[in-house]
Amino acid sequence: MRPQDSPTRETKRLDGRWHFLADPAGAGRAERWFATPLQARDGVEEMPVPASYNDLTTRPDLRDHIGEVWYQREVRIPRGWAGERILLRLESATHRATVWVGETELGSHEGGYLPFDVDLTDHARAGELVRVSVAVDNRLTWQSIPPGVVEDTDAGPRQRYWHDFFNYAGLHRSVWLHSLPQTRIEDITVLPDLDGDTGLVDYAVEHSGQGSVSVQVLDASGAVVASDDGAAGVIRIAGVHPWEVGEGYQYTLRVTLSSDGEVADVYDQRFGVRTVAIEGAQILLNGEPVYLTGFGMHEDHVARGKGYDDASWKLDFELLDWIGANSLRTSHYPYAEDVMDYADAHGILVIDEAPAVGLNMAIGGGIFGGQGYTTFSPDTANEATRANHAQVLTELYQRDKNRPSVIVWSIANEPESDTDASYDYFAPLFAHMRSLDSRRPVGYVNVMLSPYGKDKLAGLCDLYMLNRYYGWYVDSGDLDNAMLHLRDELGQWAQDGKPILMTEYGADTLAGLHSLDGATWSEEYQQDLLEATHAVFDEVEEFVGEHIWNFADFQTTKGIMRVDGNKKGVFTRDRRPKAAAHRVRERWTRIRGRA
Structure with a gap:
C-alpha cells in the first residue's frame, strides 16, 4: 500500500537534491562508499530526485554510463516516530537498487518501474540523523525485465537492448520515509x-x-x-x-x-x-460498450527523462482531454502512481503494461532485422527470466489492483510469439496473471511479424491488441496498398470474434516539414496515414479502439533510423501539436460526442 498520512501513519518525502556519484569502475561496494559521506569523494555532484540523471549534465560519459551510480543524503527521523515501524520507500529505481542506512545494507530490489520498501526500524531512532545510500544499477541482462546484454567491444563495454526508447536511469519517482504502527x-x-x-x-x-x-x-x-x-x-x-x-x-x-x-x-x-467485461467482440464498462481512443505514451520529458513531474504530467493530461482521448496504454512499463491516481480521478481508461518489452530477437530498436541471438533458450530468456517476469506481474497487480482506471492487463509488448518456445514461456505467465485477477481481461501486444495464423499466443488472450505500421514500415509511402493489406489482416483477426484494439499505428513526422504530394516524414503524410487507417477501422465491427503511436516524440538510443529520437508523436517532445493533432481531435471528440 502506498504511504499516506492518517491518524496513525506519517510520511516524509525525500525529494530534492541528493549527493550523486557515478561508479564506472564498479568500485563503490568494495570501497564502502555507503560508510562515509559521499560528498567527500572526488567528482561528487548534486542530482535532483526524482529525475533521470542522463540528460542533466553536459557529460557524454554520464549519459551513456553503464553500471551503478550512487545517491546519498542525510535525513532526520521525526521525533514523534518513537516506537513506530520506520520504512524507506523508493517508487522507482531503474533497473535495480541496493539500499544502506549508515553502514548497514537493508535490502535490494530487482525491477525498475515498481515501488519497494526497506525497513529502517532497527537502524534508526526517532530524532536521529541517518545517512541513506542507494546504489542504482542500469544494466540490463537476459534475466531482467526488460532484457538486454552488456557486450564487450573494441572500445569497451556497451549496453545493448531491444526496446525502442532510451534506457534512462536513476531515481525516477519519489522517495519516502514513512511510519507504520506496530499493529497495522x-x-x-x-x-x-x-x-x-x-x-x-x-x-x-x-x-x-x-x-x-x-x-x-x-x-x-x-x-x-x-x-x-x-x-x-x-x-x-x-x-x-x-x-x-x-x-x-x-x-x-x-x-x-x-x-x-x-x-x-x-x-x-x-x-x-x-465493472469490466468482454462480451463477444465488445469491451463492456458497466454493461455498456466502450470504444477506446488515445495513445501509447512514454514517461519521457525534456531534461527530466523518465523522472516524474507534476507540471509535465498535468499538461499531458490536459492535452489528452483536448484531443478527445479517453484512454492510454502504459507503454512499455508501469507508470508512476501519481499518473495512475490522475487516471482514477478523471475517468481515464488504462491498459496497464508490464515492462516486458524487447523479448523478440527479430526486432531491435524499431528496426526489423535479426539480432544474432535466440530469444528463448537456456542462455538467453529462460526460466529465471520468467520468474522475474512473474514477480513483476505480481508487484504490478498488488500496486494497481484497486484502481478503477485499469481495465486490461498487458503482460508484454511485441514479444516473439510465433514459436513453440514463446508459447512455453508465456502460457504460465497468462495463467499466473489470471490467478491474481480473474475479473480484468488479460492480453499482450502483438507485433506484425506474427500475423494471424502464425501467432501462437492468440488463444491465451481475452482480446487482441495489435501494433501495425502499414504505410510506414510496410508499404512505406503507398497508402493504397497499405490499407488493402491492413483491411485484409483485420478481417482475419475478426474471424475469432474477439475485441480488436490497435495499440500502435502511425508514421514518423518531422514537425514543420510539409509536402504538396504527401511525402513520407511530412506532416501531410502523417495526417493522410491516420485518416486512411481510421477509415479501415470503421469498417470492422469487432474493432473496439485505437491508440496512436505515439502521444509525443520521445528519446531513443542512437541509430540511423532515429533522428534525435522517435518522431511518431502527434505532439512534439515539448508538447506542441503537429497538424495531425487537429485532425485527430475532430475525430475523437466526435466519437466522444463532444462538440
Whole structure:
C-alpha cells in the first residue's frame, strides 16, 4: 500500500537534491562508499530526485554510463516516530537498487518501474540523523525485465537492448520515509460490482497483530454511506454513483484496526464502483460498450527523462482531454502512481503494461532485422527470466489492483510469439496473471511479424491488441496498398470474434516539414496515414479502439533510423501539436460526442 498520512501513519518525502556519484569502475561496494559521506569523494555532484540523471549534465560519459551510480543524503527521523515501524520507500529505481542506512545494507530490489520498501526500524531512532545510500544499477541482462546484454567491444563495454526508447536511469519517482504502527493494516483488496443502482463492494483486509477491523464507505463529499465490521465482507451502497469514462467518481473505504479497545491503525483506500467485461467482440464498462481512443505514451520529458513531474504530467493530461482521448496504454512499463491516481480521478481508461518489452530477437530498436541471438533458450530468456517476469506481474497487480482506471492487463509488448518456445514461456505467465485477477481481461501486444495464423499466443488472450505500421514500415509511402493489406489482416483477426484494439499505428513526422504530394516524414503524410487507417477501422465491427503511436516524440538510443529520437508523436517532445493533432481531435471528440 502506498504511504499516506492518517491518524496513525506519517510520511516524509525525500525529494530534492541528493549527493550523486557515478561508479564506472564498479568500485563503490568494495570501497564502502555507503560508510562515509559521499560528498567527500572526488567528482561528487548534486542530482535532483526524482529525475533521470542522463540528460542533466553536459557529460557524454554520464549519459551513456553503464553500471551503478550512487545517491546519498542525510535525513532526520521525526521525533514523534518513537516506537513506530520506520520504512524507506523508493517508487522507482531503474533497473535495480541496493539500499544502506549508515553502514548497514537493508535490502535490494530487482525491477525498475515498481515501488519497494526497506525497513529502517532497527537502524534508526526517532530524532536521529541517518545517512541513506542507494546504489542504482542500469544494466540490463537476459534475466531482467526488460532484457538486454552488456557486450564487450573494441572500445569497451556497451549496453545493448531491444526496446525502442532510451534506457534512462536513476531515481525516477519519489522517495519516502514513512511510519507504520506496530499493529497495522498490511493489505486491502476491493472488488466492486454493480447490481442495478446498488454497488456491491467485496473487500478483504489483512493485518498484523491481534485486533478487530471495521470499515466505512465514504462518498466524494466525505459522508458515510455504508459500514461493516470484520476483515472481509460485502458492503451494499444504495443509489451508487458508478465510475465512468470521463467521470472518475471515487469512494473511500476507511479501514480501522482496533486493538485492546484502542485504534491501532487507519488507512483510506480509494476505489470506484464499475465493472469490466468482454462480451463477444465488445469491451463492456458497466454493461455498456466502450470504444477506446488515445495513445501509447512514454514517461519521457525534456531534461527530466523518465523522472516524474507534476507540471509535465498535468499538461499531458490536459492535452489528452483536448484531443478527445479517453484512454492510454502504459507503454512499455508501469507508470508512476501519481499518473495512475490522475487516471482514477478523471475517468481515464488504462491498459496497464508490464515492462516486458524487447523479448523478440527479430526486432531491435524499431528496426526489423535479426539480432544474432535466440530469444528463448537456456542462455538467453529462460526460466529465471520468467520468474522475474512473474514477480513483476505480481508487484504490478498488488500496486494497481484497486484502481478503477485499469481495465486490461498487458503482460508484454511485441514479444516473439510465433514459436513453440514463446508459447512455453508465456502460457504460465497468462495463467499466473489470471490467478491474481480473474475479473480484468488479460492480453499482450502483438507485433506484425506474427500475423494471424502464425501467432501462437492468440488463444491465451481475452482480446487482441495489435501494433501495425502499414504505410510506414510496410508499404512505406503507398497508402493504397497499405490499407488493402491492413483491411485484409483485420478481417482475419475478426474471424475469432474477439475485441480488436490497435495499440500502435502511425508514421514518423518531422514537425514543420510539409509536402504538396504527401511525402513520407511530412506532416501531410502523417495526417493522410491516420485518416486512411481510421477509415479501415470503421469498417470492422469487432474493432473496439485505437491508440496512436505515439502521444509525443520521445528519446531513443542512437541509430540511423532515429533522428534525435522517435518522431511518431502527434505532439512534439515539448508538447506542441503537429497538424495531425487537429485532425485527430475532430475525430475523437466526435466519437466522444463532444462538440
